[in-house]
Every structure is written in C-alpha cells, then in structure tokens.
Amino acid sequence: MTTTALLSRDPAAPFSIEDVEVDTPRAGEILVRIEAVGICHTDLVTRAAGGADRPVLLGHEGAGVVEAVGADAGPVRAGDRVVLTFRHCGQCASCRGGRPAYCRRSMALNQFGSRPDRTPRITAGGLPVRDGFFGQSSFAGYALSTPDNTVVVDEGTDPVLAAPLGCGFQTGAGAVLNVLRPEPDAALVVYGAGAVGMAGVLAARVAGIEQIIVVEPNGARRELALSLGAVAAIDPARGETTEVIRDVTAGGATHALDTTGSATVLAQAAAALAVGGTVVAVGLGAGVPAIDLRDIVLGGKTVRGCLEGDADPHTFIPHLLELHAAGRFPIDRLVAAYSHTDIRSALEDQRAGHVVKPVLTW
Known part of the structure; x- marks a missing residue:
C-alpha cells in the first residue's frame, strides 16, 4: 500500500x-x-x-x-x-x-x-x-x-x-474524572492550558465543579479557559501564583492538575493545596520538585503521577464521545x-x- x-x-x-x-x-x-x-x-x-x-x-x-x-x-x-x-x-x-x-x-x-x-x-x-x-x-x-x-x-x-x-484529551479528562474525582464543591487548579489541561477543564465541568482556576502564560488560552468555565485565569509571568490561588480559593485548592512537566510548577501546585488536597502530575519532565515534606505531612496532602488518564481506552474513549454528543464535553x-x-x-x-x-x- x-x-x-x-x-x-x-x-x-x-x-x-x-x-x-x-x-x-x-x-x-x-x-x-x-x-x-x-x-x-x-x-x-x-x-x-x-x-x-x-x-x-x-x-x-x-x-x-x-x-x-x-x-x-x-x-x-x-x-x-x-x-x-x-x-x-x-x-x-x-x-x-x-x-x-x-x-x-x-x-x-x-x-x-x-x-x-x-x-x-x-x-x-x-x-x-x-x-x-x-x-x-x-x-x-x-x-x-x-x-x-x-x-x-x-x-x-x-x-x-x-x-x-x-492520548491528549484522554489524559487530561481521565486525570480529573478517574484520578482526582472531585466533588462539585471542589476548587480545582489546572496548570497549563494546552490540550491536556483544557481537556481537564472540560472534565471538571462534567463533574459539576464551578471553582476552576487555570494557570497559563498565553493570553489567548487564558481567555479560552474563561469562556469554557474557569472562574479565574492566572498569568504566572506576573509573579508567584501560590498566594493568588489561596486568595481565590479562600485557603487553597482541594485538587490540582499539573500538565507542564516542570518540577518547579509541581512544587508550586503542592504548596497551593489546602489541607488534604491532591495534585496529579501528567507531564513527563525532568528535575526534582522542591516540595516541603513538613507541608505535605502536616497538611495531609497527596502528590501522585498519572499516565493516559488512568483510563481503559476501550471504555473511556466511547464515554467521552458520548459526553461530547450530549453537549457536555x-x-x-x-x-x-x-x-x-x-x-x-x-x-x-x-x-x-x-x-x-x-x-x-x-
């Protein structure tokens, strides 16, 4: 052929x-x-x-x-x-x-x-x-x-x-729906509004979450995230994001999705979590995140990785297509x-x- x-x-x-x-x-x-x-x-x-x-x-x-x-x-x-x-x-x-x-x-x-x-x-x-x-x-x-x-x-x-x-949409949506599994009253921060991050935003809307925050340097993508349901879109170039997130969420994020593959960003995501919060990393990057062990232990926080949205593609991909057909994704x-x-x-x-x-x- x-x-x-x-x-x-x-x-x-x-x-x-x-x-x-x-x-x-x-x-x-x-x-x-x-x-x-x-x-x-x-x-x-x-x-x-x-x-x-x-x-x-x-x-x-x-x-x-x-x-x-x-x-x-x-x-x-x-x-x-x-x-x-x-x-x-x-x-x-x-x-x-x-x-x-x-x-x-x-x-x-x-x-x-x-x-x-x-x-x-x-x-x-x-x-x-x-x-x-x-x-x-x-x-x-x-x-x-x-x-x-x-x-x-x-x-x-x-x-x-x-x-x-x-791959990409499955990874972002699966990280939210299969791993984080946030309740509607959650506060989710998505770091990086590329294809994976945006799929995470859409999945968060499927889960009924209203408090979605996006951290993204590109202005056009921040605007798109807001139009898709994010309540705030933060430009990391304007300074350290942790305190901004704590202010927006009244204490810290309950859940976070890091799509950047940056060890620095993952450390920031962990720091911005509320007590008992979880951050999932899906980006394959390099480096060792400077995570404060006392903060993780005393805050009861979780940091974990995720590949391909922890999904079984033969069931998850048709499920996402059904959500799209219903106007929800x-x-x-x-x-x-x-x-x-x-x-x-x-x-x-x-x-x-x-x-x-x-x-x-x-």
Missing part, C-alpha cells in the same frame, strides 16, 4: 512529506486508513530527541477506518471506524487490574515496538522506516495497529474530534483541522497559542 507520510529524517529539520509503502496486515495486525491524527507534544519531543536510527515515523493520536485485518485481530472488522491509542499487553498485573497505561511491557510496546521477526512494516525508497510509535505511527495515510490499541467507535464519529482522545472548541501537507502552519499556530490542538487530515 503506497501512501504519504510525515517522516523525520533530522531532529533539527522540519517533517518531510514522502511516499512510503505500508505492508499488508499480518496475524494480530490491523490496517487503518487514517483520516485524522492529532499533533501531541510527545511527538515533537521524540522527534527532537535525536538518534541515528532514521527516518522516524511518529503520530499516536490516529483515527480512521479499518481497511483490512490479519488473522487473530479480535473483534475488529473491515469498515469499522476506530480511534488509535496506546498499546498494552493485557496480561500483566496492571493490565489485569484495569490499569493498562501502567503495563509492564509499555516501553517495549509503545516506543517503536517492532514485529517479532523484525521484518519492516513500513519502507521508504525500499529502506525500513522506524515505526511502531505507540503501536501505530499514524502520521501517514495508513497505519498498522493491533487489537489492544484500536478502539471501535460509532460510524458517525467525526475523526477530527475523535483523534485527540487517543465540547472538545470542538479546542480542535482545528489542517491538511497534513500544511503541518508547518499547524505547528506555528500551536506554538503561538492560536490553536490548542491541531489535527492533521489525510
């Missing part, structure tokens, strides 16, 4: 639009015709990581229609509309316990996992492409996935809206579609804050 793909041949260079050959699906594989794919920060971080094993095919928020299936591909059938998400083994203790994001084989399956026999799934100019990113590498017109990371959705689902549910306010040939504009608009979640179409 010949199709176009966005390849990374140099971590410092733009993506290149090239023809690639996608193999027919083998046992346990599913060939998906990609209609839309979200651009996630993880794609860009991975592209910039360097390494000699190029070209690399990224993309891990794909949505489309099943073109063909190999043997032992489970209940997925040709013609099914699907959303692609992260891989998991389904057999380890975490998977059996309903927490597939913490699968013991997660790194091997999601970080460019290859076929057991090492034969290439995708080639460019006759040479293998490094693929298998999150078990999909969906920056292409076709992708090979597996039953564990292929979620069947309703036939009428808009792929542009559904694609980001595979307006992700259409966050998404903008671009042709995959216009990826430069999509990235520029995202960096400038004009767009929360750019989605590429094929």
Whole structure:
C-alpha cells in the first residue's frame, strides 16, 4: 500500500512529506486508513530527541477506518471506524487490574515496538522506516495497529474530534474524572492550558465543579479557559501564583492538575493545596520538585503521577464521545483541522497559542 507520510529524517529539520509503502496486515495486525491524527507534544519531543536510527515515523493520536485485518485481530472488522491509542499487553498485573497505561511491557510496546521477526512494516525508497510509535505511527495515510490499541467507535464519529482522545484529551479528562474525582464543591487548579489541561477543564465541568482556576502564560488560552468555565485565569509571568490561588480559593485548592512537566510548577501546585488536597502530575519532565515534606505531612496532602488518564481506552474513549454528543464535553472548541501537507502552519499556530490542538487530515 503506497501512501504519504510525515517522516523525520533530522531532529533539527522540519517533517518531510514522502511516499512510503505500508505492508499488508499480518496475524494480530490491523490496517487503518487514517483520516485524522492529532499533533501531541510527545511527538515533537521524540522527534527532537535525536538518534541515528532514521527516518522516524511518529503520530499516536490516529483515527480512521479499518481497511483490512490479519488473522487473530479480535473483534475488529473491515469498515469499522476506530480511534488509535496506546498499546498494552493485557496480561500483566496492571493490565489485569484495569490499569493498562501502567503495563509492564509499555516501553517495549509503545516506543517503536517492532514485529517479532523484525521484518519492516513500513519502507521508504525500499529502506525500513522506524515505526511502531505507540503501536501505530499514524502520521501517514495508513497505519498498522493491533487489537489492544484500536478502539471501535460509532460510524458517525467525526475523526477530527475523535483523534485527540487517543492520548491528549484522554489524559487530561481521565486525570480529573478517574484520578482526582472531585466533588462539585471542589476548587480545582489546572496548570497549563494546552490540550491536556483544557481537556481537564472540560472534565471538571462534567463533574459539576464551578471553582476552576487555570494557570497559563498565553493570553489567548487564558481567555479560552474563561469562556469554557474557569472562574479565574492566572498569568504566572506576573509573579508567584501560590498566594493568588489561596486568595481565590479562600485557603487553597482541594485538587490540582499539573500538565507542564516542570518540577518547579509541581512544587508550586503542592504548596497551593489546602489541607488534604491532591495534585496529579501528567507531564513527563525532568528535575526534582522542591516540595516541603513538613507541608505535605502536616497538611495531609497527596502528590501522585498519572499516565493516559488512568483510563481503559476501550471504555473511556466511547464515554467521552458520548459526553461530547450530549453537549457536555465540547472538545470542538479546542480542535482545528489542517491538511497534513500544511503541518508547518499547524505547528506555528500551536506554538503561538492560536490553536490548542491541531489535527492533521489525510
């Protein structure tokens, strides 16, 4: 199958639009015709990581229609509309316990996992492409996935809206609905109003929370957060945020979601919690947060991490789509579609804050 793909041949260079050959699906594989794919920060971080094993095919928020299936591909059938998400083994203790994001084989399956026999799934100019990113590498017109990371959705689902549910929206919404689980009288602070943070804001509205505060340096995103239900949007560039949050919440946040991956911000989020408060960190950053142990212990506070919203994608993604259909989860306010040939504009608009979640179409 010949199709176009966005390849990374140099971590410092733009993506290149090239023809690639996608193999027919083998046992346990599913060939998906990609209609839309979200651009996630993880794609860009991975592209910039360097390494000699190029070209690399990224993309891990794909949505489309099943073109063909190999043997032992489970209940997925040709013609099914699907959303692609992260891989998991389904057999380890975490998977059996309903927490597939913490699968013991997660790194091997999601970080460019290859076929057991090492034969290439995708080639460019006759040479293998490094693929298998999150078990999909969906920056292409076709992708090979597996039953564990292929979620069947309703036939009428808009792929542009559904694609980001595979990772970013799932992460933010799940962190609120599955982990924090705040009551309506909670005071929630969201640090970072990108795609993950904004999905957290929308999920908080689903939970009935009225006191939602956003901390975000970009003015346009602060305005959007306010229009989506936040009662306050704080610019961290104007000074330390802890006292401001304590003032707005009359004592501190009961819950916080840190999407930034910044150790400094996580420490600030913990400091701004009320007694018994919880902060969940979802951003993969670096560094050690300067958290006051006495404050954590004496305040009975909780600091914990969260991957992929602690979600089971096969149930959570359809649930979020149902919420959207009911008008309760307006992700259409966050998404903008671009042709995959216009990826430069999509990235520029995202960096400038004009767009929360750019989605590429094929």
